[in-house]
Amino acid sequence: MSMKIKFKYVFLLFSLLGITACDEKDDPIAEISIDQSALTFEAAADTKNITVAGVTTVEVAVVTANPEVGPNDEPWYDTKFEGSVIKVSVKANLTSGNRTASFSISSGKSEPVSFSITQDGSRFSVSKDILEFGERRDTLTIEVTNTAEEEYGVDIEYPEGTQEGDKWLTYFGKSISSLTLIVKPSNTFSREITVNLTLGGQVIPLTIKQVNFTGTYTFKATDYDADGYWDRTFTKVILKANDEEDGTYILMGKFPSNIYSIQCTYQEGKLVIHTGQDLGEFGAPFKSESYLYAAYGDVNGTAPLLHSNDVEASYAAPLSFNDDDVINFVFAAGITGNNQINGIAVKNDNKVLNHFFDIKLTWVSDDLTEPTSGGGSIGF
The missing domain is CATH 2.60.40.10 (Immunoglobulins)
Structure with missing residues (x-):
């Protein structure tokens, strides 16, 4: 091969290498x-x-x-x-x-x-951490805030060795956002237990109380008539569970001659009277349909003013204990919705039959013997 031909090949090789080098140098690096x-x-x-x-x-x-x-x-x-x-x-x-x-x-x-x-960290909380039940079988539902949306644990702290038949509290209907607790009927005066809700390392203790408040009571209230306000006391008044409707109670005793049947409930530690109820037809001399009204007394001592029989109004008394550890229900004035109320009134088309202001129930004994004479009954 002549020198001239060799030189051409060498020149071609360097040319190719130069082109390749230029290509590599000019190729940009991709940007993420x-x-x-x-x-x-x-x-x-x-x-x-x-x-x-x-x-x-x-x-x-x-x-x-x-x-x-x-x-x-x-x-x-x-x-x-x-x-x-x-x-x-x-x-x-x-x-x-x-x-x-x-x-x-x-x-x-x-x-x-x-x-x-x-x-974000999770928020784990409940709408109520203290729940109070009456002595009868009942259920209460609490709202649960659980932003992690994971199942939480429920641990009822029964004493070690508690038999299944002696467990009076359980739960059902557990969901991410709510928990329903149920208690069995109680024949003891008071019992209490702790329930722990757990999510990861977070613990929410709930206090569950059940009180048997049925028995004989003294009923005190202030009535009103043409002569003004006057105090009344009814003894041997019986507060018992209403067997015909769960969650309601009946107060029976020597009340005025008219027979009342007023529905009331025990909610969140309070005995609550709901107005707007048809109380039935009373006998002579005022034989007509009667209703339960919300009422409040005028501060100047004039005639009490009556609200309409609004179903939204209620008259409530928290369960409390006096200095002698005796159960009291003291009904206090308050506002329910847009209505102020510090008493109840029984009224028919003819007149107001009775007022009950500042009602106070004081427990006397666990005797549930129903009175055999006297007035009628008030169903709570």
Whole structure:
């Protein structure tokens, strides 16, 4: 081969190498871009996406995490690259504190980019943490705030060795947002137990009380007639459970000659009289349908003013104990809805039959013998 031909080949080789070198030098490095660099999660488990552009493959690495792991010593976050999307997932946060993590996205020689995540701490609370029941079988439902949306535990603290038949409290209808408790009838004066709701490391103690307040009472009240206000006392008045309707009670005794049947309930530790009820037809001399009205006495001692028989009004008395540990129900003036009320009145088309202001019931004994003479009965 002549020198001239060899020179041509050498020149061609260097030319190709030069072209290749120029190509490599001019090829730009791909730039990674993402559509968002900070994600915020609520306490519940969730997944959100970050869209990646500029490259087709990436690696995602955690840089920092606080805390590093969840309650099970496993990462509380996860990342997965699919197509052009990074799927970022978090487990439910069962703690009250926020948690954070930061990540780096890399691809070959491209400049890494970063993103961060923040997850809110969970809120775990109840609408009421002290629940009071009467002595009869009853249920109460409380609202549960559970932003982690995970199942919580319910632990009733019975003494060790308690037999199944002696367990008087249980629950049903448990959901993420509510819990219904049920008590068996009680023949003891008072009993109390603690129920713990648990979610992760969070604990909510509930105090459950059941009081048997049935028995004989003294009934004191202030009445009103043409001569003004005057005090009245009725003895041997019986407060008993209404067997015909759950959750209601009947007060029977030597009341005025008219027979009353007034529905009332025991709610959240209070005996509550609801107005607006048809009390039935009374005998002579006022034989007509009678109703229960909400009433309040005028501060100047003039005639009490009567509201309409509004079903929204109620007259309530919290269960309390006097200095001798005797049960009292003292009905206090208050406002229910738009109505002020400090008493009740029985009224028919002819006249107001009776007023009962400032009612006070005082427990005397557990005797439930019904009176055989005297007036009528008031159903509570």
